[in-house]
Amino acid sequence: MDSNNDEALDIIVTNVVATFRTRCHLNLRKIALEGTNVIYKPEVGKVLMKLRKPMITASIWSSGKIICTGATSEEEAKLGARRLARCLQKLGFKVRFSAFKVVNVLAVCSMPFAVHLVDFTKNNRPIASYEPELHPAATYRIKNLKATVQVFSTGSLTVTGPNVQSVASAVEYIYPLLYECQKPRCK
Amino acid sequence: MFAAGLKCPGCGSSNIVDDDLYCQAQLVCVDCGSVVSEGTLADDPVGGTDVSYSRTTAVTKKPCLNLIKGLERVKEMCRILRLNSEIEDLALTYFRQAYQQESFINVTLQKKEVLAGCCVYVSCRQRDWPITLGTISSLLDADPTLVGGVYQEMIKILNIQAPFVSIADVIEAHVQEYKISAQHVAKELAEDSKVLTKRAVALVELAGDSWIVTGRRPLPIMMAATYLAWQSLNPNKHRLKLSLDKFCHLAKVQKRKPAVMRITELKEVLCKLGRELPWVRETVTQDYVVRLVGDILEHRHTLLTRALRTHETAMQADCPQASALNSPTEEVAPSQCSESRDQTADASSALQLCPTDRTENQEEEDSHQTEDPEPNWGKRVLFAPPCVVHAKRRRAEPPPVQNVTGDEEISDSEIDSYIRTPQEARAFALMQKAVSSSGSGNS
Numbered sequence: 001m002d003s004n005n006d007e008a009l010d011i012i013v014t015n016v017v018a019t020f021r022t023r024c025h026l027n028l029r030k031i032a033l034e035g036t037n038v039i040y041k042p043e044v045g046k047v048l049m050k051l052r053k054p055m056i057t058a059s060i061w062s063s064g065k066i067i068c069t070g071a072t073s074e075e076e077a078k079l080g081a082r083r084l085a086r087c088l089q090k091l092g093f094k095v096r097f098s099a100f101k102v103v104n105v106l107a108v109c110s111m112p113f114a115v116h117l118v119d120f121t122k123n124n125r126p127i128a129s130y131e132p133e134l135h136p137a138a139t140y141r142i143k144n145l146k147a148t149v150q151v152f153s154t155g156s157l158t159v160t161g162p163n164v165q166s167v168a169s170a171v172e173y174i175y176p177l178l179y180e181c182q183k184p185r186c187k
Numbered sequence: 188m189f190a191a192g193l194k195c196p197g198c199g200s201s202n203i204v205d206d207d208l209y210c211q212a213q214l215v216c217v218d219c220g221s222v223v224s225e226g227t228l229a230d231d232p233v234g235g236t237d238v239s240y241s242r243t244t245a246v247t248k249k250p251c252l253n254l255i256k257g258l259e260r261v262k263e264m265c266r267i268l269r270l271n272s273e274i275e276d277l278a279l280t281y282f283r284q285a286y287q288q289e290s291f292i293n294v295t296l297q298k299k300e301v302l303a304g305c306c307v308y309v310s311c312r313q314r315d316w317p318i319t320l321g322t323i324s325s326l327l328d329a330d331p332t333l334v335g336g337v338y339q340e341m342i343k344i345l346n347i348q349a350p351f352v353s354i355a356d357v358i359e360a361h362v363q364e365y366k367i368s369a370q371h372v373a374k375e376l377a378e379d380s381k382v383l384t385k386r387a388v389a390l391v392e393l394a395g396d397s398w399i400v401t402g403r404r405p406l407p408i409m410m411a412a413t414y415l416a417w418q419s420l421n422p423n424k425h426r427l428k429l430s431l432d433k434f435c436h437l438a439k440v441q442k443r444k445p446a447v448m449r450i451t452e453l454k455e456v457l458c459k460l461g462r463e464l465p466w467v468r469e470t471v472t473q474d475y476v477v478r479l480v481g482d483i484l485e486h487r488h489t490l491l492t493r494a495l496r497t498h499e500t501a502m503q504a505d506c507p508q509a510s511a512l513n514s515p516t517e518e519v520a521p522s523q524c525s526e527s528r529d530q531t532a533d534a535s536s537a538l539q540l541c542p543t544d545r546t547e548n549q550e551e552e553d554s555h556q557t558e559d560p561e562p563n564w565g566k567r568v569l570f571a572p573p574c575v576v577h578a579k580r581r582r583a584e585p586p587p588v589q590n591v592t593g594d595e596e597i598s599d600s601e602i603d604s605y606i607r608t609p610q611e612a613r614a615f616a617l618m619q620k621a622v623s624s625s626g627s628g629n630s
Contacts, residue, residue: 034612036605051605054591078593086597087605117401118351125348132351133320134335136402153401154572 013107018077020100022064056080107167111155113182120181197221260303277310305338312349317356354405361409365438386416389484397456397570411449419480463493498569
């Protein structure tokens with residue numbers, strides 16, 4: 001994956017957000033009454049259901065649209081979503097698992113060097129933006145991958161993108177740009 | 188109610204009252220009964236015109252009032268900040284351009300005022316006039332987050348770029364705010380602003396080199412630098428006794444809470460350098476180091492090199508123990524560590540071995556680290572960002588679910604664990620009712 005260095009960078013996926021539909025109306029009060037691990041929020045009009053394995057939190061709306069967050073991989077998200085759909089089926093709703101889509105993936109990564117953010121932003125204007133008073137990281141948006149990378153001066157990165165592949169490509173893309181602007185760690 | 192100042196055209200009396208006819212307002216003379224003026228039935232409809240200003244032809248005839256007000260506000264701010272005419276003209280141009288854009292024409296008046304402030308800010312930065320976003324927020328009396336958001340949007344829409352402002356430039360303006368010259372305070376507490384600025388700049392540069400500045404808000408750092416500079420220029424007991432709180436009270440500036448932490452961090456760095464001073468006999472503590480600040484800043488480059496060298500030798504001496512404690516994932520380290528352990532009886536030979544082993548060990552540490560990469564590099568080097576040195580410990584993550592395909596079978600029993608049995612559901616419903624009724628009874 002990283003062809004231009006001899007160390008492998010650890011990209012840790014911390015959160016995967018996915019949505020799916022049940023194609024039927026859901027009675028939130030019934031779910032709140034008969035489901036365990038459930039929090040009913042009538043003011044917003046949704047129910048939060050937490051699964052133990054995989055560790056997932058789902059927001060369930062009465063229209064049948066469900067958002068699952070907290071998974072650590074795309075497959076885990078799918079498994080969690082299916083488990084949730086089975087659970088709703090058992091509660092008595094005519095659920096059909098459809099339109100499953102991974103919407104967002106968040107990953108963190110750490111460079112083995114520190115980065116000089118001012119130089120990095122100057123070299124990559126206007127794709128990179130850095131306002132030290134507003135946020136301590138420089139933001140780099142990769143348009144064709146639809147990914148956003150936030151670079152901190154310690155060398156840590158947080159990457160968000162529509163899927164795991166785009167996140168990995170984003171890290172690969174940005175590595176040489178960061179390597180040019182590295183800062184010696186001990187000074 | 189007597190309507191003052193009006194005269195009846197019929198009889199000339201000023202005895203005019205409000206005598207509304209049904210829903211139509213009327214002013215009637217009491218003496219002769221003639222109607223002086225009638226209501227607004229034929230005039231502008233209630234609540235403004237049907238067609239909004241921006242859609243009428245008045246736009247071309249009369250410039251928008253809010254635009255004029257905004258331009259006045261820009262000029263006012265430039266005058267308060269005492270900016271030169273070039274910056275003012277640039278700010279006015281930017282404001283005119285930005286005002287016409289979609290995202291700024293139909294927004295609240297507060298946002299338009301914030302936009303005026305952001306135009307001033309950008310113009311200052313482009314003409315190398317040091318100013319911070321914090322100053323602009325306090326001028327506008329607006330939330331810094333809002334100001335930041337408007338600023339980012341404006342930059343994107345106008346497609347302009349602003350060069351960076353370094354703290355060392357801003358600090359001069361900051362120090363001038365402090366009222367501690369001889370005319371404001373007692374003689375032993377007074378300080379000349381130029382001298383104070385010079386020392387504060389040196390402290391800020393040192394902070395920048397040692398990872399204190401990056402990622403932090405500038406104002407608390409400037410405050411900490413000013414305070415330490417003031418204390419160290421004349422470290423008599425009056426000054427040393429004064430806490431940051433009292434100092435800010437004395438200088439009539441508002442204290443920033445994070446400044447206390449920055450002072451501690453700066454003192455730590457100064458201690459590390461102070462220990463390298465060859466003529467210091469006593470142990471350098473945080474209280475004692477203030478007296479040495481002048482010397483430290485004068486020779487800081489030499490002291491930095493010496494401190495790094497001392498740190499390296501200290502690391503090398505620790506190296507035999509460090510490599511012994513490392514996890515056995517490093518293949519080469521244990522064999523080298525056993526070699527070095529055999530000869531640790533003689534300290535000098537351990538040092539000889541280690542330089543060659545240490546670099547290899549370090550590289551392997553880098554490549555084999557999976558558990559805690561960050562704290563290690565924070566503890567290995569002399570200066571590291573505080574967020575790395577005191578890294579948040581990640582709670583032990585549950586072992587990742589192995590080989591998940593997403594399409595596996597889901598057994599009934601696991602699903603049943605998420606569903607209440609009918610008896611449980613009934614009990615839950617009863618309990619909820621009981622809780623809600625007792626809650627409403629109590630409240």
